[in-house]
């Protein structure tokens with residue numbers, strides 16, 4: 154086995170007619186061929202239950218701010234100064250719990266089910282205030298929606314976005330605070346307030362313009378590798394991809410199109426079969442869709458019908474989203490024979506026949522992607 158980077162002699166313009174697609178220039182015709190041999194020998198197929206555990210896209214979290222420290226009640230005491238006055242300090246404030254969007258975090262699997270902010274310290278003698286609790290940062294993936302009940306309270310869609318999930322309680326007041334002209338020796342002090350407590354639902358929305366929808370083994374990951382710098386694993390067994398990958402396609406006019414490789418959908422996905430409805434949710438959050446069809450399979454048009462059926466069952470109108478049908482594996486002889494019939498059934502302008510493995514006709518897909526993206530941008534601008 155020869156690594157793909159050894160076979161490609163520097164960046165070569167495989168697609169001469171579209172030199173402006175920077176990612177395409179890096180394409181190595183051998184990449185998908187070699188990657189297909191990356192399948193670990195003897196790797197067992199995972200059970201459906203195990204497959205779902207790999208990627209967590211929603212979480213229920215109980216967040217509780219830190220409790221404020223209690224105020225102190227004491228009096229200054231010094232030799233020869235009998236009535237030194239009240240000197241009990243205030244308690245420190247409890248620490249907040251803050252959600253922060255971090256690019257390094259890819260799923261909600263690292264988020265725990267409960268978080269407790271740090272408590273403030275109690276006030277001390279000699280007017281010493283207690284130390285406030287430190288902020289507790291919970292790192293979540295970029296593109297996390299925060300819901301309370303059914304209401305969306307925050308959308309952490311940019312790296313570094315923060316949301317204060319639970320406020321820490323205020324610190325109590327020491328008896329020094331209650332010193333007044335008519336009360337020169339107050340003994341009153343107040344306890345710290347408890348922190349805010351909330352139950353939040355975190356939901357990962359995928360931030361991608363185009364979503365690749367297809368049956369397992371259709372070649373979605375191979376295609377994403379061919380058009381972007383993303384490197385999802387490619388192998389000849391189904392359900393190679395267990396979590397979505399996003400690749401960025403750079404266009405001539407500095408536009409960047411995010412394309413998501415979404416794990417394979419199977420018949421009955423809307424009833425939670427296979428990887429189930431988990432990933433149908435991600436498809437819902439893509440602006441336009443690429444239906445990836447394995448053209449070497451018999452009657453490839455049934456794949457499109459089945460995929461549309463699953464999407465429609467999940468959410469009415471989802472299959473009507475702007476889309477193109479990508480007929481992959483055109484390099485295989487039996488695939489070429491099925492193409493005219495597929496075109497006749499779905500309409501010639503809807504079908505783009507290409508090969509992710511050899512790079513044949515990738516330029517048509519890239520141009521269509523740009524067209525779909527421009528239309529989406531124009532629609533948003535009008536909005």
Ligand SMILES: Nc1nc2c(ncn2[C@@H]2O[C@H](COP(=O)(O)OP(=O)(O)OP(=O)(O)O)[C@@H](O)[C@H]2O)c(=O)[nH]1
Nearest residue numbers: 189370371372373374375388392393394417509510
């Ligand atoms: N001949 C040929 N084989 C391809 C082509 N594209 C992908 N393949 C092969 O098809 C198999 C599946 O490819 P993947 O890219 O892993 O398919 P996938 O749709 O991502 O599959 P899942 O992740 O399981 O949903 C691999 O063995 C690839 O090498 C192509 O254009 N031509």
Ligand SMILES: [Mg+2]
Nearest residue numbers: 373374393394
């Ligand atoms: Mg894949």
